[in-house]
Amino acid sequence: MIEIISETKCISCNQCVSVCPTNVFDRVQDGIPVIARQSDCQTCFMCELYCPVDALYVAPDSEGLTLISEAQAEGEGLLGGYREKVGWGRGRQPVASHAFMYELAKRTSF
């Protein structure tokens, strides 16, 4: 579930509020958004992917909270890790066009 919105990184663009399919966040006047309905989170990672400044962290556990701290997530390089793998962000190549996609298809039947 979504566990972290970094106060230091968040620029209040509210993209996460918009893209969350299950409306987990709330906008805050003159502030950064809040996780208002955490139990509605379906752990789809879309908010994290759309965050332009890597301020969000969705913990992998869809059933309960891991209570990871921002410092720990930051230290392990987790903030923005998914976005990097998908290849979104300036100067990155989308994973969709990765040569391995075709290499994998040649060897399997997916």
Place this chain on the structure above:
Amino acid sequence: MSEKTATGELRLKTDVLVIGGGPAGTWAAITAASGGAKVVLADKGYCGSSGATAPSGTGVWYVKPEEKMREEAKQSRFALGGQLAENGWMDRVLDRTYANMNKLGEWGYPFPLDDGGNPYKRGLQGPEYMRLMRRLVQKAGVKILDHSPALELLADEHGVGGAAGVRTQAGGTWRVQAGAVVIATGGCAFLSRALGCNVLTGDGYLLAAEAGAELSGMEFSNAYAISPTFSSVTKTAYYKYASFYYEDGSVVEGAGSQRGRSIIARNLQSGRQVYARLDQAPEDLRPLLRVGQTNFFLPFDRMGIDPFADKFPVTLRLEGTVRGTGGIHITDETCATKVPGLYAAGDAATRQLICGGFTGGGSHNAAWAMSSGSFAGEGAAAYALKLGSHAADRNVGGLSSAPIAAEGHTVGDSAKSAAATQEAVRAVQAEVQPYSINLFRTEKGLNESIGRLDGIWNELKGRDVARTTEGVKAREAAAMTATARWMYHTAIARTETRGMHKREDFPTLDEAQHYRLISGGLDDVYVKKESVTKEAVTG
């Protein structure tokens, strides 16, 4: 045309209203718009990130129009699906998918290149695909209403003419009057937290049935995906490289991702945890697998688990009709329903026409979504344009089976109502999630469950529904209850094992039951037979 009422209701008039903004809904919207129709698209979440496709990667049933390849493609899953797919539909979906995928390439989807340097188009990455689809919908001039779940369809004696719902972020309500409506709300996974599926609660089935449309193949509704116990990621394909173990490290004999899923289920059912390890993946394939499904590895990486080397506990997560093939019964090649003005596409519509009673991987599902979406978009646009510009001025009323509060009015105690809705959801989940009822089906188990589901339905239908987020959740609970009742009534009627529908008391396929089961009704559910060829209407 747009106006706002004093109570904050957004009112729009348009030619075509599309409900749902996943692959089927977005293809319906851009196709209807290119046919000259004015289009509004309402998504209960956000068009571009909502639904099962956006967070996933998927194969696509993209086959070059060469006879031998097409024949092989059609045959590949025909038997698995219980021979309920139809040749003509497979042909037209293969044709349309081929055309649509080529269009995606022209419109900028970043396909990988094959050995000859040509785009390789047999797969799509959900985030990329759906972000592009949103842009295309906007470019086509379609008005998007995000975070705008529908509460009910609107109709008059001539047919469906719009829908009304709630704006969960903007506040207030919406009402769109339209010449035609396309339902593309996805399937029903009963809030099981399967990846991206918690917005898929069978809403469109209920809306369609309230308008008098029918369902088809609802017995093919018990898809379960292998996933780690701690994770939402339900990508079963990679488990073909898995070995399955008990806690003591001994191998679970016969367990597997394809035919051996029942063995995993029987163990879990008896309270014995099963573990998986992808130790059959060749070393040199592993980096390719990591790129092929980026999100598959995300939970493992974040938990510090190497799925190729470490054993991890697995479960079978219900995907219901999202990966099952039941859905709204479509009556012609434009994906029309039996109700004038109402169309269905994607997982909301039955996928039996190309899959029969079983779907393996996602490639057919992706092909069906984009093809049926464009068929429905064309059909709805042509229908609405034929009605003329005054079609959206008709005097239409709401069709909800539960009483919906008047615009601007509240109902009762909202906290009490929220608790009752949650209780109803848990009660429905207790009927559809257990393998003992839904996977290993028996007449006795299904009948007992129907008795309890009828009780939930009767309780919910009498409650007033507010035009609020809470009211939306109450309607979702009703939709899931109705879906479960169509599923189980149909499952009782099919006294054989075919496709994904498995009867413990009738464990073999019965040639005499080579037909579809059409269901419908709200308080009184009915099931009837329809021949397979009869559904293949030629244009």
